[in-house]
Every structure is written in C-alpha cells, then in structure tokens.
Amino acid sequence: MKIKIVRFDIHKQPQQKEFEYEVSHSRLSDALHEIKTKQDNSLTFRQGCGSGVCGSCAVRVNGVERLACKTHINEHDLVEPLNYARVIRDLVVDLSQQEKFLNQAKAYLHEYHATLIGKKDEQAIDVQSNCILCQSCLSSCPVYEVNEDFLGPYVLTRVLRYVNDKKEKNSAEKLASIQSNGIWDCTLCGNCTMVCPQFIDPKTDILNLRTKSYQNGYTDPSLSMNNGFDTSFGNGDFGFNPNGF
Numbered sequence: 422m423k424i425k426i427v428r429f430d431i432h433k434q435p436q437q438k439e440f441e442y443e444v445s446h447s448r449l450s451d452a453l454h455e456i457k458t459k460q461d462n463s464l465t466f467r468q469g470c471g472s473g474v475c476g477s478c479a480v481r482v483n484g485v486e487r488l489a490c491k492t493h494i495n496e497h498d499l500v501e502p503l504n505y506a507r508v509i510r511d512l513v514v515d516l517s518q519q520e521k522f523l524n525q526a527k528a529y530l531h532e533y534h535a536t537l538i539g540k541k542d543e544q545a546i547d548v549q550s551n552c553i554l555c556q557s558c559l560s561s562c563p564v565y566e567v568n569e570d571f572l573g574p575y576v577l578t579r580v581l582r583y584v585n586d587k588k589e590k591n592s593a594e595k596l597a598s599i600q601s602n603g604i605w606d607c608t609l610c611g612n613c614t615m616v617c618p619q620f621i622d623p624k625t626d627i628l629n630l631r632t633k634s635y636q637n638g639y640t641d642p643s644l645s646m647n648n649g650f651d652t653s654f655g656n657g658d659f660g661f662n663p664n665g666f
C-alpha cells in the first residue's frame with residue numbers, strides 16, 4: 422500500500438514537500454516505524470505510549486485529526502502535521518505554544534480548598550479529566566485559524582473541569598478569564614467534538630461555561646451591541662410601539 426506524507430525541513434527548499442512511501446502495516450504508527458527503520462531514517466514523528474493514552478502522536482490523515490496509534494490507513498492516504506502549530510520537523514509540531522493559554526485561563530487547580538470529595542463530585546469532572554492534551558481539537562478549530570488569541574477548545578474544556586472541581590476555591594477568577602477571546606467567540610461548529618479521541622465534547626463544555634457565565638452576571642458581548650438597530654425608535658424602548666408615538 423502506498424501512502425503520502427507531507428514532510429517539513431527548515432534547512433531545505435522547498436521547506437515542505439509531499440513524499441510517497443510503500444508500507445505493509447495498516448496501523449499508521451507501525452507504518453511510520455516501518456518507513457523510518459527500513460526506508461528513510463530521517464523521517465521524524467512523535468510517539469509515546471502507542472496505545473492512545475499519551476496523546477503525543479496526533480497528526481492529520483486526509484485532513485482529519487487522528488492519533489497515529491489508533492488509526493488504520495488506506496491506499497493513497499495523506500498524512501500531515503497538525504494545523505496552526507509551528508512545525509519543528511516533518512510530523513512533529515510545537516505543542517508548548519498553548520501553555521500561555523492554559524496559564525491565561527488558569528486552567529488548573531489554583532486556590533486549593535480542603536474539602537471532602539464524594540462520588541458525585543468525581544463524576545462532575547470525570548469526562549474532562551480524560552483529556553490527553555493531544556491538541557487535535559485545536560487543529561480542527563476554524564476560529565483559531567483566524568484568531569490566534571482564541572483560547573481554543575481544550576483549554577476551555579479544562580477550565581470547565583476546574584470550575585466544576587469542588588477543590589478549587591476561586592472558580593470566579595476562571596470564569597472572568599474566558600470572557601474575552603474565549604467562550605463567546607466559539608461558533609459552536611462542533612469540529613472539536615468530532616475529532617476528540619477521548620470522546621470529550623468541548624462544544625457542550627463551552628455551552629456549559631456560557632450558562633455558568635450568565636449565572637454569574639456576564640453576557641454575550643455580541644448581544645450588547647444591539648445588532649445595529651436604533652433603540653431610540655418609537656417611545657424610546659426597543660421594538661415596535663403599538664401606539665404609534
């Protein structure tokens with residue numbers, strides 16, 4: 422079976438080029454190893470656990486984000502690095518760029534509150550705790566494509582995880598940090614949910630954060646712009662004046 426790989430080398434011209442390889446393994450991570458050990462040892466890719474736990478082998482296959490260790494390939498498939506991250510070499514991208522957003526949104530346990538944790542409390546943060554930081558969701562996000570300051574799906578999912586964590590004393594600070602370039606900028610397209618290998622649903626998590634924000638006095642900034650209507654119409658109240666004055 423032949424597959425194509427988009428490779429990147431800053432020291433060559435052109436820096437990005439498509440190569441075709443003959444492989445016998447159908448699992449992508451095995452096929453990449455086969456190429457490296459038998460055909461071209463300069464092929465560079467990242468791999469850790471090999472069993473879908475560490476999240477380090479995320480790439481795109483035919484334009485869709487996948488973990489190489491959990492993906493079976495077909496003839497003529499195209500393998501590329503993740504979107505919107507600096508490519509270091511071939512399929513390896515710089516995942517550290519997102520650290521500033523994790524810090525900005527305080528997507529971690531910040532102010533510890535000693536308390537008893539029950540089964541229900543564990544369940545409230547269980548799904549989001551399964552994030553393996555593969556950044557597949559970010560690579561699929563159309564908002565991040567046009568706004569590099571957007572916090573992005575997995576950072577927001579992690580914010581919800583810590584907002585719901587009974588051990589966090591200062592969830593108000595986290596909600597405050599996601600109002601700008603955060604929850605209101607998401608278009609709810611659902612791409613992030615579709616590609617998550619852990620079956621996490623960042624789109625719904627963002628909707629939950631919007632609800633929590635409303636409950637804490639925040640509003641969608643796009644609604645406060647009146648959508649261009651002149652609110653001085655009629656008796657000065659917005660909308661139709663049935664009395665005609």
Ligand code: SF4
Binds near residue numbers: 563565611613627
């Ligand atoms: S649902 Fe929102 S966060 Fe997820 S990919 Fe779409 S725009 Fe990005």
Ligand code: SF4
Binds near residue numbers: 551616
């Ligand atoms: S939310 Fe899913 S796709 Fe996004 S980083 Fe976490 S595990 Fe990966």
